[in-house]
Amino acid sequence: MLDNDALFLAIDQSTSATKAILFNSSGEVVDQVSLPHQQIYAKPGWVEHDAEAIYQNTLLVVDKLFHQNSDVWTQVSFVSITNQRETFVVFERGTGKPLYHAIVWQCRRGDEICSELSASGVDDLIRQKTGLKIDTYFPGAKIKWLFDNEPEIHEKVSQGEALIGTIDSYLIYRLTRGQVFATDHSNASRTLLYDIHRLDWDEELAEIFNVPMHALPQVRSCDANYGSTDFEGKLPSSLPICGVMGDSQAALFAHRCFSSGEMKVTFGTGSSILLNIGDTPQIMEKGIVTTIAWVINNHPTYALEGITNFTGATVQWLRDQLGIIESADETEKLARSIEDNGGVYLVPAFVGLGTPYWRSDARAAILGLTPQATRAHVVRAGLESIAYIIHDVLEHLESESGIELTEVFADGGATRNQFLMQFTSDITQMRLTVSETPELSALGAVFAGMLGMVLVSSVDDLHKLPRKCRSFTPQLEDVKRQEWLKGWRQAVRKTLS
Numbered sequence: 001m002l003d004n005d006a007l008f009l010a011i012d013q014s015t016s017a018t019k020a021i022l023f024n025s026s027g028e029v030v031d032q033v034s035l036p037h038q039q040i041y042a043k044p045g046w047v048e049h050d051a052e053a054i055y056q057n058t059l060l061v062v063d064k065l066f067h068q069n070s071d072v073w074t075q076v077s078f079v080s081i082t083n084q085r086e087t088f089v090v091f092e093r094g095t096g097k098p099l100y101h102a103i104v105w106q107c108r109r110g111d112e113i114c115s116e117l118s119a120s121g122v123d124d125l126i127r128q129k130t131g132l133k134i135d136t137y138f139p140g141a142k143i144k145w146l147f148d149n150e151p152e153i154h155e156k157v158s159q160g161e162a163l164i165g166t167i168d169s170y171l172i173y174r175l176t177r178g179q180v181f182a183t184d185h186s187n188a189s190r191t192l193l194y195d196i197h198r199l200d201w202d203e204e205l206a207e208i209f210n211v212p213m214h215a216l217p218q219v220r221s222c223d224a225n226y227g228s229t230d231f232e233g234k235l236p237s238s239l240p241i242c243g244v245m246g247d248s249q250a251a252l253f254a255h256r257c258f259s260s261g262e263m264k265v266t267f268g269t270g271s272s273i274l275l276n277i278g279d280t281p282q283i284m285e286k287g288i289v290t291t292i293a294w295v296i297n298n299h300p301t302y303a304l305e306g307i308t309n310f311t312g313a314t315v316q317w318l319r320d321q322l323g324i325i326e327s328a329d330e331t332e333k334l335a336r337s338i339e340d341n342g343g344v345y346l347v348p349a350f351v352g353l354g355t356p357y358w359r360s361d362a363r364a365a366i367l368g369l370t371p372q373a374t375r376a377h378v379v380r381a382g383l384e385s386i387a388y389i390i391h392d393v394l395e396h397l398e399s400e401s402g403i404e405l406t407e408v409f410a411d412g413g414a415t416r417n418q419f420l421m422q423f424t425s426d427i428t429q430m431r432l433t434v435s436e437t438p439e440l441s442a443l444g445a446v447f448a449g450m451l452g453m454v455l456v457s458s459v460d461d462l463h464k465l466p467r468k469c470r471s472f473t474p475q476l477e478d479v480k481r482q483e484w485l486k487g488w489r490q491a492v493r494k495t496l497s
Helices: 051-068 070-075 111-119 123-130 139-149 151-158 167-175 203-208 247-254 312-320 330-336 375-401 418-428 440-452 459-464 478-496
Strands: 007-013 017-024 029-036 076-083 088-092 162-166 182-184 218-220 225-229 239-246 263-267 271-278 289-296 299-308 345-347 365-367 407-411 431-435 469-472
Touching: 007 051, 007 070, 007 167, 007 440, 017 051, 017 440, 029 051, 051 070, 051 167, 070 076, 076 167, 076 247, 076 440, 088 139, 088 151, 088 167, 111 123, 111 139, 123 203, 139 151, 151 162, 162 167, 167 182, 167 225, 167 239, 182 239, 239 247, 239 440, 247 263, 247 271, 247 289, 247 299, 247 440, 263 375, 271 289, 271 375, 289 440, 299 375, 312 375, 330 375, 330 418, 345 375, 345 478, 365 478, 375 418, 375 478, 407 418, 418 431, 418 469, 418 478, 440 459
Parallel strands: 007 076, 076 239, 182 218, 263 407, 407 431
Antiparallel strands: 007 017, 017 029, 088 162, 225 239, 263 271, 271 299, 289 299, 345 365, 431 469
């Protein structure tokens, strides 16, 4: 039974930061603490994180959140975890200490291995079993690269002295002091090592990528129990860990997209568009991947996904690398300060292009610059590129699935930018329903925890919980829309050629 005074702790370990978030029983954020971590670009195309720093940040944000809310902490009933999905880390058995930087989903170091595997003819086998395509976005090829290039690490893994896990399983192992080594199905399904039909790791796939099966975590339902933790003494007593889900799937769950045909887009570092397709997987042939949305009470729900790998990160690039803005909040005012993009397009292929192009060799470009172009045009082009890429994914998803798409739910930090939200609705010609709760991934994991702790009896109870949304409907005249889309397509073609 859901207590009106109950509170729930969520850890949201994303690509850019680690958050500890306190929710109340209505799904509202009571308080939160966030710490960013460094993006490590050791070589062109490489992206890494310091996994030890991520773990220490996890302890720090929980410690601070506890001290800010110590008077009500006895009302916290469990902790849930949501995470950046395809990022993985190899760590020492027992201590949990990382043996190498976490290799991030954006990292392209497995490209050559992917090409070799494709040439060997295993594409169809992998797609039929995993629902995914051979791409270094997913961990399989990068794990193989790590073993090929760091034989000492491979030896430790082979001898059972080290383990391999996505960030959720790494955090769970550390937080439970090595008592639990487990992941959930939504994260496991992103590795190229997992059979989405049998709902388990696959020996044939593991052999292709040279991954010892004994080094992989146990796979549990999203609403399962994952042990307990006091965050190394930061809390006065231990909390059960219940509710674990990859961040994109967790956002779909928090939007209450429980029925086939319901869809969401997360405006994050990259953007993931997920379409619920029910309890039967459909394997797509062209660019769209099939994934586990969630497994609740051992019952799977599947989704089709379009993946983009550099959308919100484009705004970070404008700020941190190009230096033409000081904060993301500036972008809306700058974009509105001009009538249109002035023919300037930014194609954000910084680490290649995902759906529907799947061109890992592509690199970013700014096209259409003239002497009249200002930083406002470049910033607006950066924001517009996010909407254009989402348009391309939705168009492809509709074509491949045969499902008419008219509404998409939205979440993520960039949804605060009303220019971007309206432009996305205009370009996609869809109703965009934006959650007023920014921490949707964390809330989705908490919802799974509520089910696992039997605080609610079914997803119908979750539907009854309040939610605040705002909607954007298409306003742009079609002639202008077609003109701008034509300019975008020309820019993409030039970039790819």
